[in-house]
Amino acid sequence: MSRCLTDRAIDHVVLERGEVAHSWRTERWDSLRLLTPNWQSRLPGFAYRGDDPDGYRTLPEVIDFITAYAQMIAAPVRTRTTVTSVRRTDDGYRVCTDRGDWLCRTVVLASGACNIADIPRFADRVPRAIAQLTAQQYRRPDQLADGGVLVVGASSSGTQIAHEVHKSGRPVTLSIGEHIRAPRVYRGKDLEWWMDAAGVLDERYDAIDDIARARRVPSLQLAGTPDRSTLDLNALTAMGVKLIGRLAGFTEDGKAQFAGSLHNMCALSDLKMGRLLDLIDDWARANGLDGKVEPASRPPPTRVEAAPPLGMDFTKDRVKTIIWATGYRPDHSWLEVPVFDGKGVIRHDGGIVCSPGMYLMGMQFLRRRKSALIDGAGDDARELSAHMSSYLDHRAAH
Numbered sequence: 001m002s003r004c005l006t007d008r009a010i011d012h013v014v015l016e017r018g019e020v021a022h023s024w025r026t027e028r029w030d031s032l033r034l035l036t037p038n039w040q041s042r043l044p045g046f047a048y049r050g051d052d053p054d055g056y057r058t059l060p061e062v063i064d065f066i067t068a069y070a071q072m073i074a075a076p077v078r079t080r081t082t083v084t085s086v087r088r089t090d091d092g093y094r095v096c097t098d099r100g101d102w103l104c105r106t107v108v109l110a111s112g113a114c115n116i117a118d119i120p121r122f123a124d125r126v127p128r129a130i131a132q133l134t135a136q137q138y139r140r141p142d143q144l145a146d147g148g149v150l151v152v153g154a155s156s157s158g159t160q161i162a163h164e165v166h167k168s169g170r171p172v173t174l175s176i177g178e179h180i181r182a183p184r185v186y187r188g189k190d191l192e193w194w195m196d197a198a199g200v201l202d203e204r205y206d207a208i209d210d211i212a213r214a215r216r217v218p219s220l221q222l223a224g225t226p227d228r229s230t231l232d233l234n235a236l237t238a239m240g241v242k243l244i245g246r247l248a249g250f251t252e253d254g255k256a257q258f259a260g261s262l263h264n265m266c267a268l269s270d271l272k273m274g275r276l277l278d279l280i281d282d283w284a285r286a287n288g289l290d291g292k293v294e295p296a297s298r299p300p301p302t303r304v305e306a307a308p309p310l311g312m313d314f315t316k317d318r319v320k321t322i323i324w325a326t327g328y329r330p331d332h333s334w335l336e337v338p339v340f341d342g343k344g345v346i347r348h349d350g351g352i353v354c355s356p357g358m359y360l361m362g363m364q365f366l367r368r369r370k371s372a373l374i375d376g377a378g379d380d381a382r383e384l385s386a387h388m389s390s391y392l393d394h395r396a397a398h
Contacts, residue, residue, distance in 0.1 A: 001108055001361055001377075002075040003044045004385035010392070014075055015097060017082040021066040023112065024059065027136045031164060032059045033224035035156055036373055037190050043069055044378045054190060056224025083111075087336045092357055105395065106357040106388055109346070113363050113372065115331035119324050120247070126322060127254035130314055135161065135325045141168035147320030148172070150256070150312070152247050154179045155218040158325030159231050163223070165323070166241050173312070173319070174236060176262060177246040181269045181302065182220040184230045186277060187284070188294040191222065198283040200276075201370035202379075205350050208365075215365045218327070221269075233266065233302050244308055256312040266302035274298065330363070351384050357391060359384050 005012045016022060034041070039053040046069050057065065070077055078099070085096040092105040117134035126132060131145060135157045141164060151162040154176040166172040182191055195201050208214050223231040233243060245262040281296045312319070332346065339346050339355050347354040350367045363371065367383060370376035 001110060001381040001385060002077075003073045004378075004381040005388075006073065007044075008385055008389050010385070010389065012076065013102065014077045015081045015083055015095070015102075016077055016079050019079050020070045020077060021063045023114070024063050024066065027114075028059055029135070029138050029161065029164075030059065030140045032160075033057060034062060034374075035220070035222045035224050036192050036375065037224075040192055040196065040373070040375045041065060042375050042378065044381070046072060054228070055226070083334050085334050085336050088355065093337075105392060106359065108359045108361055108384075109332070109335070109353070110361040111330065111332070113330050114328035116329050117324060118327045118329045120249075120326065122249045123322075123324070125250040125254065127314060130319065131321045133321065133323050135323065136328075138323055141165050141170065144168075144170065145320040146170070148318045149321045149323060150175060150247075150319050151323045151325055153177065153325035153327065154221065154233065155325070155327070156220065156222055158323075159221055159233070159236060160223050161323055161325055162236060162241050163231055163239070166236070166239055171240075171242070171318070173242045173244055173317075174233075175244050175247045175258065176233070176265055178265060179218055179269050180220050181232050181266075181273045181299075182222055182230075182276065183232075183273075183299055184222060184225070184228050186280065187296065190228070191220070194280045194283075195276075196375075198280055200279065201368065201373070201376070203369045205365055205367050211365065214369075215363070217364075230299070232299070234300065237303055243304060244312070245310070254314065256314065258308070258310050258312070260308075260310055262308045263304050266304050270301050351380060352387060357388075359388060 002012065002014050019025060033056040035056070037054050038048040038050060038057060041048050041057065082098045083095060084098060086107060087094050087096075089103065092103065093107045095102040095104060095107060117136050119134065123132065138161060144165065148171040149165050150173050151158050151165070152175040154174055158174065162172050162174045184191060186194060205211050221232055225231065229235070237243060243262065245258040245260060246265070248257045248259045250256055277296070277298065284290055284293060332340075337355050337358065339353050339358065341347050346360060348360050351360045351363075353360055360366065361380060361384065362377065365371055367380045368376055371380055
């Protein structure tokens with residue numbers, strides 16, 4: 001957004017509570033790699049120029065990439081400046097920080113969708129002897145106690161953490177709710193290549209029947225491994241990770257209870273994967289690629305034991321740690337403008353917030369299906385900065 005505002009000669013400042021790429025520096029596990037291939041890290045005027053376009057950036061490489069971009073565009077970033085409140089004024093907004101206040105006609109909320117770990121309320125009933133971490137707090141296996149680990153959540157973060165912890169020699173049980181299974185490579189090309197080429201990632205928010213539901217869809221069950229392998233539930237089962245249903249709660253004496261929906265959840269995930277691959281096959285056929293890529297195929301169904309357990313006694317099963325990989329929610333506690341709906345979600349139309357001159361960036365499916373990816377930020381910023389420019393021109397004329 002800063003680059004697009006500069007291109008339009010709109011004076012602005014970027015306020016950052018830490019250093020550039022703060023959340024990447026402080027809220028990710030050490031071995032994390034981007035889920036998108038290097039070629040897909042495209043920002044306005046900046047793209048990957050290395051010799052491994054199909055690889056996946058490591059955590060230090062992501063930090064370097066974002067830092068280099070901020071330097072290249074000379075973004076007017078004020079680091080170590082924490083916003084404490086945003087309020088409306090007669091002429092725009094007052095942004096209060098721990099280093100002084102700012103008055104502005106417009107404001108862009110770009111603090112992200114992954115600020116607060118979304119932990120179920122019943123987590124306070126976990127026995128005190130069991131350590132609890134969120135995916136934000138997890139860094140590496142050696143920070144965990146010896147013994148079994150329950151990973152709750154089976155989207156991209158949960159499956160990757162379960163894999164790494166299992167490789168450390170600790171028994172791992174993975175609690176599975178809603179998720180979307182996907183192959184890393186399909187018909188010889190990265191799944192992201194197919195979704196990019198077929199236009200899936202460019203699908204717009206105003207072309208979706210139920211955009212609120214689309215914005216709640218979990219991330220694809222992908223991992224950016226050096227060998228481009230598929231890390232799905234079958235791969236984890238083959239390694240020895242135990243699959244169990246969605247964690248539903250705890251009894252009075254601290255025993256975990258699990259829903260009996262594991263078979264249904266996995267069957268639904270397989271169905272969604274099949275629909276996506278059908279769409280890709282149709283696009284490949286329509287665009288003359290059928291004879292130029294590998295033949296269409298389907299991964300085998302997710303393997304689930306006949307009668308998964310519905311309970312777990314942590315003492316008997318020797319579980320010492322729970323890692324919550326149950327998703328996140330944004331933190332807008334500092335936003336003192338009446339823009340929230342009944343569920344505390346900011347009301348907006350493709351990033352144009354229901355308060356004049358206020359904009360939103362970096363949220364799931366903001367304007368396109370790829371909005372939450374690095375590759376989606378540029379298109380969203382171009383359109384929102386154009387709207388902002390028109391808004392400012394209209395105000396100046398009146």
